[in-house]
Amino acid sequence: MKNKKILITGNEIVVKAALAAGAQAYFGYPITPATEIMTEWDKEYETRKKLIFLQTEDEMSAGFAMIGSILTGVKAFTATAGPGNILMQDAFAMAEAMRIPTVAIIGQRGGPSTGSVIYSQQEVTLTAFGGNGEGYRIVYSPSNIQDLYDQIIKAFNVAWKYRFPTFVLTDGYTLKTRALVELKKPKTLVKSYPLVLKSKIRNSSQESNYENLNNTFTTEEECFKVNTNLLTAFNKIKDKIAESESYSLNKQAKTLIIAHGIVASSVKQALNDSNSKKVKLFRPITIHPFPDQNLKKALLGIKKIIVIETAANQLLKLVKENIYGEKIPIETYCRPGLGISPEEIIELIK
Amino acid sequence: MPKKSLNKHNSNLAWPKCWKHSSKPHKFCPGCGHPIVLKMLGEIIDELKIQNNTLFGVDIGCSLLAWDFFNIDTVQTHHGRTVPVIVGAKKSRPDALCIAYVGDGGAYAIGAQHLVNSRIRNDNITTIVINNANYGMTGGQDAPTSIPGQITTTTINGADKFYMKGPEMVANISDIPAYVARGTVDNPIQLKMFLKKALEWQIQGKGFSFVEVLSFCPTNWKTDAKDTLAFLNKLKKIYPVGEINNI
Ligand SMILES: Cc1ncc(C[n+]2csc(CCOP(=O)(O)OP(=O)(O)O)c2C)c(N)n1
Numbered sequence A: 001m002k003n004k005k006i007l008i009t010g011n012e013i014v015v016k017a018a019l020a021a022g023a024q025a026y027f028g029y030p031i032t033p034a035t036e037i038m039t040e041w042d043k044e045y046e047t048r049k050k051l052i053f054l055q056t057e058d059e060m061s062a063g064f065a066m067i068g069s070i071l072t073g074v075k076a077f078t079a080t081a082g083p084g085n086i087l088m089q090d091a092f093a094m095a096e097a098m099r100i101p102t103v104a105i106i107g108q109r110g111g112p113s114t115g116s117v118i119y120s121q122q123e124v125t126l127t128a129f130g131g132n133g134e135g136y137r138i139v140y141s142p143s144n145i146q147d148l149y150d151q152i153i154k155a156f157n158v159a160w161k162y163r164f165p166t167f168v169l170t171d172g173y174t175l176k177t178r179a180l181v182e183l184k185k186p187k188t189l190v191k192s193y194p195l196v197l198k199s200k201i202r203n204s205s206q207e208s209n210y211e212n213l214n215n216t217f218t219t220e221e222e223c224f225k226v227n228t229n230l231l232t233a234f235n236k237i238k239d240k241i242a243e244s245e246s247y248s249l250n251k252q253a254k255t256l257i258i259a260h261g262i263v264a265s266s267v268k269q270a271l272n273d274s275n276s277k278k279v280k281l282f283r284p285i286t287i288h289p290f291p292d293q294n295l296k297k298a299l300l301g302i303k304k305i306i307v308i309e310t311a312a313n314q315l316l317k318l319v320k321e322n323i324y325g326e327k328i329p330i331e332t333y334c335r336p337g338l339g340i341s342p343e344e345i346i347e348l349i350k
Numbered sequence B: 001m002p003k004k005s006l007n008k009h010n011s012n013l014a015w016p017k018c019w020k021h022s023s024k025p026h027k028f029c030p031g032c033g034h035p036i037v038l039k040m041l042g043e044i045i046d047e048l049k050i051q052n053n054t055l056f057g058v059d060i061g062c063s064l065l066a067w068d069f070f071n072i073d074t075v076q077t078h079h080g081r082t083v084p085v086i087v088g089a090k091k092s093r094p095d096a097l098c099i100a101y102v103g104d105g106g107a108y109a110i111g112a113q114h115l116v117n118s119r120i121r122n123d124n125i126t127t128i129v130i131n132n133a134n135y136g137m138t139g140g141q142d143a144p145t146s147i148p149g150q151i152t153t154t155t156i157n158g159a160d161k162f163y164m165k166g167p168e169m170v171a172n173i174s175d176i177p178a179y180v181a182r183g184t185v186d187n188p189i190q191l192k193m194f195l196k197k198a199l200e201w202q203i204q205g206k207g208f209s210f211v212e213v214l215s216f217c218p219t220n221w222k223t224d225a226k227d228t229l230a231f232l233n234k235l236k237k238i239y240p241v242g243e244i245n246n247i
């Protein structure tokens, strides 16, 4: 049976996707362009007894309360943007250290500082690598509203399967736009489980029946061991998680545009509208871990790369790092905080 | 104390049942007030038979040294962020006893907004604040609770005349009744009564409960036993011990 399509905003679809993924709790603080995720959740919360909702005093509190909720085995999530994303890094660092499966929807807005409340792709680095660690995190970048729905369901599953903080990095345009979305029922749902308070019946003389969780270490060696374990675990799942999409009207095209999120949609439309046979698109679906193997394959026969992003040097940095050693020249079309239309791209690739 | 001597029989006499043996001797400095508070807390948890349904959250600061103190589910968080972690847990498991154990810096400086708002929301949690009038773990800097003239590593000529009365603030920022008290480690029996009332307040679903404890920090006060008690008495003059209820 085909699922019905409904006309809905990105912010509304986030809540529908989270509920479809089994989310039970939301902790957050208002910030444009992600506020309506919270107001939509509140509407659901008012009518469903089992849901949990708390509007906290700030984003640090939202992040840490989400962690507290997750510890008890609840699929909790949050959403934030820009300056809120900065404050929430405190909690994400703890989640990263302790393998707490947080899920956060990031509605990128213009930076630096308060910036614009509208749109950008300037929270790539912060979301993937914010905090005082190495970025043991998973970051999805959906390119339209349908994709947003699908990636959120995937994010909950991946977070609870692998226990790394997971992010869906979207933006003000996607969240505030209305589009037709098919509300697909998830094929699989990974179950959540408690990390503390696992049972009321425990043999109290057995120390191992109690969870003592910490993130502070006394020696360099202990700290190194924790890092090594995290890195090993992250590297092990990297290739299972990294995803990308390639798009072209002509497989022999010699120029490769690399773009992610909504900008990749702009590029696709530009290729279609201009019927371009010279240019292909490579779109990382996961910003982190970066789909480096797929990109290397996509570079076969390519004579020129163009990185397009609404940031100055965030996707670009990742591309350079992941194709280190390649001699293909890289051009850029970077517009920090300013949307990029298909028309501009058509002009660029003419 | 060598670990060998900690046979079950002996330790049962002096230790709460919920204390974890393998983490003893504990990591606090000799003469520190924390273990006195943790002993009273352990006894209450034993008496209330809630060892298997308690979540204990510890902050960064010397409270973190209690991360493996009990056979109780425990989570060590970030500096100032224990209250929100415990709030999130309590929202999700209202039947569990959820405790935030925080230093005065964690509660009144870096985490003050969380404390204030948790009290205003009347979250059904218990917060225990260890007031040692300085930042212990980082080597004795000025805290919101340092008293006029107190020498700390950031007030080498004596602290200013401003100081923070946490329980009074907590009691008075809302009209909603809360259980609020200030105890002291040199009166553990009274302290135990306050802590027990606070936990029972939570168990009865009455909302926010809060106990501040005036506590020894001989390491940073740079005091011997006699002067440690003398400084605690000085603190007691500024920070009156007792229940501070607005009920
Ligand atoms: C965000 C952050 N800032 C600063 C620190 C450094 N730090 C560790 S403990 C501490 C002070 C602790 O003082 P208090 O909360 O009074 O607890 P005490 O050690 O006295 O028990 C500070 C500033 C930190 N760990 N995290």
Ligand code: SF4
Residues within 6 Å of the ligand: B027, B028, B029, B031, B032, B033, B034, B062, B132, B136, B137, B216, B217, B218, B219, B220
């Ligand atoms: S520094 Fe002070 S509060 Fe910390 S363990 Fe030592 S005596 Fe206790």
